[in-house]
Each structure stands twice: as structure tokens, then as C-alpha cells.
Amino acid sequence: xxxxxxxxxxxxxxxxxxxxxxxxxxxxxxxxxxxxxxxxxxxxxxxxxxxxxxxxxxxxxxxxxxxxxxxxxxxxxxxxxxxxxxxxxxxxxxxxxxxxxxxxxxxxxxxxxxxxxxxxxxxxxxxxxxxxxxxxxxxxxxxxxxxxxxxxxxxxxxxxxxxxxxxxxxxxxxxxxxxxxxxxxxxxxxxxxxxxxxxxxxxxxxxxxxxxxxxxxxxxxxxxxxxxxxxxxxxxxxxxxxxxxxxxxxxxxxxxxxxxxxxxxxxxxxx
Amino acid sequence: xxxxxxxxxxxxxxxxxxxxxxxxxxxxxxxxxxxxxxxxxxxxxxxxxxxxxxxxxxxxxxxxxxxxxxxxxxxxxxxxxxxxxxxxxxxxxxxxxxxxxxxxxxxxxxxxxxxxxxxxxxxxxxxxxxxxxxxxxxxxxxxxxxxxxxxxxxxxxxxxxxxxxxxxxxxxxxxxxxxxxxxxxxxxxxxxxxxxxxxxxxxxxxxxxxxxxxxxxxxxxxxxxxxxxxxxxxxxxxxxxxxxxxxxxxxxxxxxxxxxxxxxxxxxxxxxxxxxxxxxxxxxxxxxxxxxxxxxxxxxxxxxxxxxxxxxxxxxxxxxxxxxxxxxxxxxxxxxxxxxxxxxxxxxxxxxxxxxxxxxxxxxxxxxxxxxxxxxxxxxxxxxxxxxxxxxxxxxxxxxxxxxxx
Numbered sequence: 001x002x003x004x005x006x007x008x009x010x011x012x013x014x015x016x017x018x019x020x021x022x023x024x025x026x027x028x029x030x031x032x033x034x035x036x037x038x039x040x041x042x043x044x045x046x047x048x049x050x051x052x053x054x055x056x057x058x059x060x061x062x063x064x065x066x067x068x069x070x071x072x073x074x075x076x077x078x079x080x081x082x083x084x085x086x087x088x089x090x091x092x093x094x095x096x097x098x099x100x101x102x103x104x105x106x107x108x109x110x111x112x113x114x115x116x117x118x119x120x121x122x123x124x125x126x127x128x129x130x131x132x133x134x135x136x137x138x139x140x141x142x143x144x145x146x147x148x149x150x151x152x153x154x155x156x157x158x159x160x161x162x163x164x165x166x167x168x169x170x171x172x173x174x175x176x177x178x179x180x181x182x183x184x185x186x187x188x189x190x191x192x193x194x195x196x197x198x199x200x201x202x203x204x205x206x207x208x209x210x211x212x213x214x215x216x217x218x219x220x221x222x223x224x225x226x227x228x229x230x231x232x233x234x235x236x237x238x239x240x241x242x243x244x245x246x247x248x249x250x251x252x253x254x255x256x257x258x259x260x261x262x263x264x265x266x267x268x269x270x271x
Numbered sequence: 272x273x274x275x276x277x278x279x280x281x282x283x284x285x286x287x288x289x290x291x292x293x294x295x296x297x298x299x300x301x302x303x304x305x306x307x308x309x310x311x312x313x314x315x316x317x318x319x320x321x322x323x324x325x326x327x328x329x330x331x332x333x334x335x336x337x338x339x340x341x342x343x344x345x346x347x348x349x350x351x352x353x354x355x356x357x358x359x360x361x362x363x364x365x366x367x368x369x370x371x372x373x374x375x376x377x378x379x380x381x382x383x384x385x386x387x388x389x390x391x392x393x394x395x396x397x398x399x400x401x402x403x404x405x406x407x408x409x410x411x412x413x414x415x416x417x418x419x420x421x422x423x424x425x426x427x428x429x430x431x432x433x434x435x436x437x438x439x440x441x442x443x444x445x446x447x448x449x450x451x452x453x454x455x456x457x458x459x460x461x462x463x464x465x466x467x468x469x470x471x472x473x474x475x476x477x478x479x480x481x482x483x484x485x486x487x488x489x490x491x492x493x494x495x496x497x498x499x500x501x502x503x504x505x506x507x508x509x510x511x512x513x514x515x516x517x518x519x520x521x522x523x524x525x526x527x528x529x530x531x532x533x534x535x536x537x538x539x540x541x542x543x544x545x546x547x548x549x550x551x552x553x554x555x556x557x558x559x560x561x562x563x564x565x566x567x568x569x570x571x572x573x574x575x576x577x578x579x580x581x582x583x584x585x586x587x588x589x590x591x592x593x594x595x596x597x598x599x600x601x602x603x604x605x606x607x608x609x610x611x612x613x614x615x616x617x618x619x620x621x622x623x624x625x626x627x628x629x630x631x632x633x634x635x636x637x638x639x640x641x642x643x644x645x646x647x648x649x650x651x652x653x654x655x656x657x658x659x660x661x662x663x664x665x666x667x668x669x670x671x672x673x674x675x676x677x
Contacts (some may be wrong), residue, residue: 086560101558103551105620106544114548115559117541129542132535136478139487156488 013040022071049236063095064088094177104162109142167198186217223252309640333516343635349606350627352577360619361416365423371431371597373582378440378592387446402575406568450587453521460519464510550619612662
């Protein structure tokens with residue numbers, strides 16, 4: 001496995017987060033066999049592959065949820081340590097899981113600050129857990145985060161998440177990931193369960209992330225979405241890289257073939 | 272069009288319940304219905320049918336209201352504690368038995384000459400340890416709370432019988448008895464009530480003005496003022512009614528103070544927020560770094576604390592500790608029923624300690640009213656069951672996005 005991605009366009013931007021030669025075994029299953037992956041700031045990198053290709057495993061390794069057996073992590077070219085989810089958070093890497101992990105019984109602002117609630121100053125004699133929450137500060141933060149992503153359909157940050165549409169929830173989960181000073185946002189199948197209008201809303205949010213100079217990793221099966229939002233596409237198959245394409249230089253058929261059969265160039269059998 | 276009109280009514284109902292004070296409405300309606308029935312409808316029927324020669328509102332007399340509050344106090348104390356674990360999506364079946372053990376221990380301690388205040392502190396500590404022990408088994412061993420606390424219920428019932436072989440013990444300690452006997456002088460009661468109302472109004476208005484300066488959406492002034500006025504009306508009515516019979520009892524002041532503290536902790540601190548988060552989505556809470564296991568243990572410790580307080584209140588009010596009044600009686604189910612009637616979800620993430628107090632009043636009023644009408648114990652049980660079902664049905668119907676039967 002070389003460090004060069006053979007099919008990257010000349011305009012490939014310098015990587016913000018890059019991993020090299022990632023190996024991951026689960027017992028006898030060799031899930032990742034020396035995968036290279038990179039994403040730059042202001043870029044949407046799609047990560048595609050058939051079921052079992054190792055997309056989710058790679059994402060969990062990037063998020064620190066799984067510890068890689070081998071391989072190196074580079075952030076802006078410098079090697080970094082990645083062994084726990086906290087490491088990932090400190091490096092500014094955030095992940096939005098498919099199940100979103102929102103609390104439906106809480107309102108939007110509470111969900112956006114979950115786990116990092118602001119407290120009012122001046123109660124330092126109390127342990128942090130028992131200091132009064134600053135709800136208003138929370139709402140201000142939430143409004144900022146929502147406005148930044150331009151989620152226009154959301155009426156109020158005081159609405160309970162349980163009453164929101166799927167697209168709004170996805171947007172809120174993304175806003176939470178972005179709100180914590182993150183530079184890399186990974187989205188796992190963000191539109192899988194959504195209708196047309198909702199999908200549109202989420203894709204707009206993803207584009208906003210690119211404009212705000214985030215590095216976005218977009219995992220999906222949906223070729224239309226991928227070709228709409230992504231700048232580059234990394235294809236995995238059987239736990240290895242197939243290739244990385246520049247979206248404007250390729251087409252869905254080529255990607256599907258790469259996902260299902262690999263490159264097959266050696267056999268001259270280019271489907 | 273009939274079904275559609277019905278849906279919009281339900282939708283409005285659930286929308287209302289989502290508001291800050293809307294959650295109180297169903298239980299307040301239940302309370303009003305019960306009070307109206309026992310206090311106004313029944314005496315009127317008696318008057319019409321000639322059984323009574325004048326309109327006698329026994330149920331709504333200050334004396335009966337006073338007794339009603341005192342009767343409901345122990346249930347309310349336990350219900351407030353149980354609400355905390357219900358928020359997490361757990362349940363505590365051992366609360367009443369814990370209260371029984373604590374009360375029995377209190378009785379034995381004061382009998383052997385330990386000063387009352389010290390005995391109370393020891394008992395509260397024992398209650399916290401008993402609750403936390405169950406919490407440790409639930410959080411770290413991973414046994415479902417239903418099973419652990421069922422075992423706790425049996426074990427603590429046995430423990431109470433060990434402490435009280437005769438099953439009965441009189442408590443004459445002046446400190447312990449004083450909690451239920453001491454009355455706040457009329458004037459001080461009024462001052463206290465007005466101070467509470469003033470603080471409530473100040474806090475609300477201050478929040479509103481901060482909202483304005485921060486450029487956030489504001490509550491409508493109508494909603495704001497009706498909240499303040501409704502709160503003031505309830506506080507003033509309670510204080511004056513109690514003053515009309517005796518005075519504000521210390522026990523009720525303590526209960527409200529502890530509930531206010533727990534209410535504040537659950538709604539306005541990171542700790543309380545994490546209770547709701549774990550109840551709503553434990554996985555999400557874990558991912559954002561909340562210490563879910565420690566949280567569980569602490570919640571069960573709070574139930575133990577409230578159970579011990581309930582034991583002290585009970586011993587103080589009855590002047591004795593008996594097996595049937597705590598561990599062996601209907602206290603546990605009444606307390607869980609009170610929490611659920613108040614609108615706290617059995618599946619976690621929704622509820623409030625104040626609702627538990629109102630739920631306890633519903634249960635207490637029902638028992639009291641049926642007693643006054645001379646209903647049999649069998650009638651009381653059946654009516655209580657029906658009310659509990661009704662409360663849960665209202666809750667299920669008015670939940671947003673219901674249908675899953677949760």
C-alpha cells in the first residue's frame with residue numbers, strides 16, 4: 001500500500017486529518033487492512049463502500065471509539081495519539097452517529113449543550129454538578145449554532161426534540177457536533193431515513209459546513225446525495241482502499257463498479 | 272369530521288402539556304374534580320335528598336384540609352424520592368420498606384436514650400446507605416432496578432421486623448414528635464407565604480428582563496402573570512386555610528422546602544439535566560461523557576434519603592412506629608401511584624417532584640373523601656385503582672408522538 005492516492009486530482013487540498021495504514025482486527029475478522037484516508041478543511045469527503053467494506057469501522061477508529069491495531073494519525077501533518085473518544089474530541093473530531101443520540105424529552109438548546117452545560121458564575125462553593133444552569137446562555141448558544149447552519153424551519157430553540165422532523169433532528173445533531181469547536185465532522189448515513197424535502201435540508205447543512213471551513217466526512221449509500229455534496233470520494237472494499245476520486249471527474253457508475261468489483265484494471269475488465 | 276376534531280383537541284392538549292406549567296394541568300384537574308365531588312356535589316345531593324338539613328361542606332372544611340395535608344405528607348415524601356429514580360427510567364419498590372426500617376431504628380434509638388436530633392441524623396444516614404447500596408447493585412452489577420428493589424423490599428421488610436419484634440413501638444421523644452406538632456404562628460406563616468410568592472415573581476420577572484436584553488424569544492406577559500397569580504393564589508389559599516384551623520405545621524414547611532430543593536436540583540443544575548438526559552436517552556448521555564453509573568447510585572441514595580425523611584415524618588405524625596404503617600401496608604403503592612398520577616413517566620425522562628406532591632394529594636383526598644362518606648376499604652381500593660388507570664391513560668393519550676404505548 002503506497003502513501004500516494006493514485007487517482008486524486010491535481011487540485012487535492014492539503015489534508016487536515018489523515019490516517020495511514022490503519023489495521024483493525026476483531027478476533028479472526030480483518031476489518032481494516034491498511035487503509036489510508038484523508039480529509040481537508042473546507043472539503044466534503046465522501047466515504048463509500050458496500051456493506052462490510054469497513055466504512056463504519058474506519059469511522060469509529062477516526063472517532064477514537066475503536067483503537068486501531070496499527071497505523072498513524074496525522075493532524076495538519078503532525079502525528080497525534082488517538083486511543084479514546086476524548087482524544088478525538090480534544091483534537092476537534094466529532095461524529096454524528098446514525099441514531100443521532102438526541103434526548104427527545106429535552107428541548108433543542110438543552111440537547112445542544114448536553115454534557116457541557118454552562119453554569120452561572122459565582123456559585124463556586126458548590127460542586128460543578130450542583131451549580132445553577134444558565135438556561136439563557138444555553139439558548140443564546142443554541143440560537144447561534146442553529147443560525148450558523150441556517151436551519152430555517154426550526155421555530156424555536158425551546159421546542160422539544162421529540163416533536164421535530166427527521167431533517168431537523170439531523171440538523172440539530174450536526175449543530176451539536178459543530179458547536180464544540182470541532183474541525184472534523186463525520187456524518188454516518190445522515191439522509192438514510194429521510195424524505196426528499198428533509199434530505200434537501202440536511203444537504204444544505206452539509207454545504208454550510210464546507211463553507212464554514214470544516215472538514216466533513218460523509219458516509220452514505222446514496223449516489224445522488226454524494227454527487228451533490230461531496231468534493232472527493234474514497235471507495236473502500238473488503239477493508240482496503242480501492243481509490244479516491246475527485247467527484248467532478250467521475251460518475252456514479254464508476255463509483256458503483258469500484259465499490260462492488262474494485263478497480264479490475266489489471267484484468268482490463270473495466271465493466 | 273368527528274375524529275379529526277377530536278385529534279386537534281388531543282393535539283392542543285399535548286401542546287399545552289409541553290409548556291412549563293402545562294404539566295401540572297391534568298393532575299390539578301383531577302384534584303379539582305375529586306375536591307368538587309366530595310366537597311360540593313356530595314353535600315348537595317345529601318341536601319336535596321333530605322338526608323341533611325343544611326349544606327355541610329365537611330370535606331372542604333379547614334380542619335379536614337389540614338388533616339388531608341398531614342395524611343398525604345408521608346406519601347408525598349416518598350413519592351418525591353421515587354420521582355427521582357423514575358426520571359432515570361428506574362423504579363424503587365423498596366422505598367416504603369426503607370422508610371419502615373428507618374422509622375423503626377429511630378424508635379429504638381430514642382428509646383435507648385439517644386437524643387432525637389442525633390437519632391434523626393443517624394437514620395437519614397442509614398437511609399442514604401440503604402438506597403445507595405441498591406444503586407450500586409443496579410449500576411455496577413447491572414441487575415434491573417425492579418429486581419434489586421424487589422429484593423430490597425423483602426429484605427428490608429424482614430429487617431424492620433427484626434428491629435421491631437413486637438411490630439409496634441411508641442415514640443415519645445419531644446424532638447421527633449415536634450416535627451409534626453410544632454405550628455408556625457399565623458402571622459409568620461403569612462409572611463413566609465408572601466415571601467415565597469415574592470421570590471417566585473421576582474425570579475420570573477428577572478428572567479423575562481434578561482431574555483429581553485439577550486434578544487431571546489419571550490414568554491407572553493399573559494402567561495407570565497397568570498403563572499405568578501395562580502401560584503400566589505394557591506400559596507395564599509393554603510396558608511389561610513391552614514391558619515383558619517390551626518396554623519401552618521412545621522412538617523409541611525419542611526416537606527415543601529425539601530421538595531423545592533430537589534425540584535431546583537432536578538430542573539436547574541447540570542446534575543438534574545443529566546438525570547433527564549439519562550432517562551431520555553442513556554446512550555446519548557454516555558456519549559457526551561456523563562457518568563451514568565454514578566448518577567444511578569446517587570439517585571437511589573436520594574430515594575434512600577427521602578425514605579428516611581418519610582420514616583421520620585411518619586413516626587412523628589403517628590407518635591408510633593408500626594410494621595403495617597410502613598413496610599407492610601399500602602404506602603409503597605400509594606407513593607408510586609402518587610408519582611405516576613402526578614404525570615411522571617414510568618419510562619424515564621419526564622416528570623417533576625412538584626407533580627408528585629399533587630399526586631400524593633390526589634391519593635390522599637380520595638382516601639379521605641371515601642372515609643368521610645363511610646365507604647368500605649374494598650371500595651377505596653377499587654376507586655384508587657380506577658383513578659390510577661385514568662391518570663396513566665390521560666398521560667398516554669396526551670403524550671406527543673404517542674402510539675407506541677409507552
